[in-house]
Amino acid sequence: xxxxxxxxxxxxxxxxxxxxxxxxxxxxxxxxxxxxxxxxxxxxxxxxxxxxxxxxxxxxxxxxxxxxxxxxxxxxxxxxxxxxxxxxxxxxxxxxxxxxxxxxxxxxxxxxxxxxxxxxxxxxxxxxxxxxxxxxxxxxxxxxxxxxxxxxxxxxxxxxxxxxxxxxxxxxxxxxxxxxxxxxxxxxxxxxxxxxxxxxxxxxxxxxxxxxxxxxxxxxxxxxxxxxxxxxxxxxxxxxxxxxxxxxxxxxxxxxxxxxxxxxx
Numbered sequence: 001x002x003x004x005x006x007x008x009x010x011x012x013x014x015x016x017x018x019x020x021x022x023x024x025x026x027x028x029x030x031x032x033x034x035x036x037x038x039x040x041x042x043x044x045x046x047x048x049x050x051x052x053x054x055x056x057x058x059x060x061x062x063x064x065x066x067x068x069x070x071x072x073x074x075x076x077x078x079x080x081x082x083x084x085x086x087x088x089x090x091x092x093x094x095x096x097x098x099x100x101x102x103x104x105x106x107x108x109x110x111x112x113x114x115x116x117x118x119x120x121x122x123x124x125x126x127x128x129x130x131x132x133x134x135x136x137x138x139x140x141x142x143x144x145x146x147x148x149x150x151x152x153x154x155x156x157x158x159x160x161x162x163x164x165x166x167x168x169x170x171x172x173x174x175x176x177x178x179x180x181x182x183x184x185x186x187x188x189x190x191x192x193x194x195x196x197x198x199x200x201x202x203x204x205x206x207x208x209x210x211x212x213x214x215x216x217x218x219x220x221x222x223x224x225x226x227x228x229x230x231x232x233x234x235x236x237x238x239x240x241x242x243x244x245x246x247x248x249x250x251x252x253x254x255x256x257x258x259x260x261x262x263x264x265x
Contacts, residue, residue: 022045022047022051022055023055023058023059025044025045026041026045026052026055026056026059027055027059027064027065027078029041029044029045030059030065030072030073030074031074031078031117032117032118032161032164033117033118033119035068035071035072035073035116035117035119035141036071036072036073037070037071037072038052038053038056038072041056041072056072059075060072060075062075063075064078065078073116073141074116074117088114088123090255091112091114091123091124091220091221091255092112092123092124094251094254094255095112095123095124095221095223095251096124096126098110098112098223098247098250098251099111099112099124099125099126099223100126101247102126102223102225102243102244102247103126103127103128103225105243106225106227106236106239106240106243107128107129107130107227107231108128108130108133108134108225108226108227108231108232108240109125109126109127109128109133109134109135109225109226109227110125110126110223110224110225111124111125111136111149111223111224111225111226112124112125112221112222112223112224113142113149113150113153113221113222113224114153114220114221114222115144115153115154115157115161116141117161118144118161118164118165118168119141119142119143119144120141120142120143120144120147120149120150120153120154120222121139121140121141121142122136122137122138122139122140122142123138123139123221124138125138128227130227130231132228133227133228134203134206134208134226134227134228142202143170143171143173143202144157144161144165145165145166145170145177145178145183146173146177146178146201146202147198147201147202147208147224148196148197148198148201148208148209148210148222148224148226149208149210149222149223149224150202150222151183151186151190151196151198151210152190152195152196152210152211152212152219152222153212153219153221153222154183154187155186155187155188155190155191155196156190156191156212156219162187165183166180166183166184170183173201173202174200174201174202174203174204175200175204176199176200176201176204177201177202178201194211194212194245195209195210195211195241195244195245196209196210196211197209197237197241198210199229200229205228205229206226206227206228206229207226207227207228207229207232207236207237208224208225208226209224209225209226209237209240209241209244210222210223210224210225210244211223211241211244211245211247211248212248213248213251213252213255214248214252215252215253215255215256216255216256220252220255223244223247223248223251224244225240225243225244
């Protein structure tokens with residue numbers, strides 16, 4: 001016997017609710033990962049790859065996600081809704097002068113990075129004038145577990161983000177990339193010290209010093225200066241740390257006094 005009209009409506013409503021939840025889970029996975037392939041999204045959400053593609057097409061049409069060479073990242077509309085778009089725009093505008101001053105006073109590349117889900121992103125940089133220098137691409141996504149600025153962001157991330165990063169396979173980018181146990185043991189030390197120095201974790205032969213930038217009680221970004229080991233000895237590292245700490249405090253104060261602290265993602 002065919003179900004009654006109310007029964008059919010109830011079943012349809014339940015099915016629609018389940019589909020809506022799966023679509024939200026796809027969106028949440030992309031937002032938290034910062035960048036993810038379809039296979040990873042399918043595994044995280046527990047649905048077939050073909051279904052993930054269907055949801056991603058809709059999310060892409062709505063500009064909530066965007067495709068980047070086979071991976072999916074938060075789109076401009078999602079960043080705007082979450083407040084990250086506004087935060088990033090303000091950081092670019094207000095941080096440029098700070099980066100330029102850091103490069104001028106340290107002689108090396110200065111970088112401003114932000115956390116995007118479980119990855120870091122190079123939001124802005126000013127490169128050293130030296131022929132041999134460290135540099136990233138603007139908007140380049142970087143692992144949170146390797147490199148000074150990235151690991152500062154990891155140390156100040158929510159516990160769920162830290163746990164997610166530590167539970168994932170960690171690729172040894174260079175022979176000096178830290179393992180899971182070392183990372184877990186260092187997180188509290190980074191928070192306590194307020195800065196981090198790394199050597200060759202992301203790029204062999206590089207030295208980097210980084211500090212967090214705090215506004216409204218939240219770490220909004222990290223400032224880093226980086227250069228080759230043969231130019232960046234102990235004296236340079238002490239000098240760079242002092243310059244970074246002063247710059248971080250100044251940028252935090254600027255952010256707080258420009259219409260209050262921006263929302264964080």
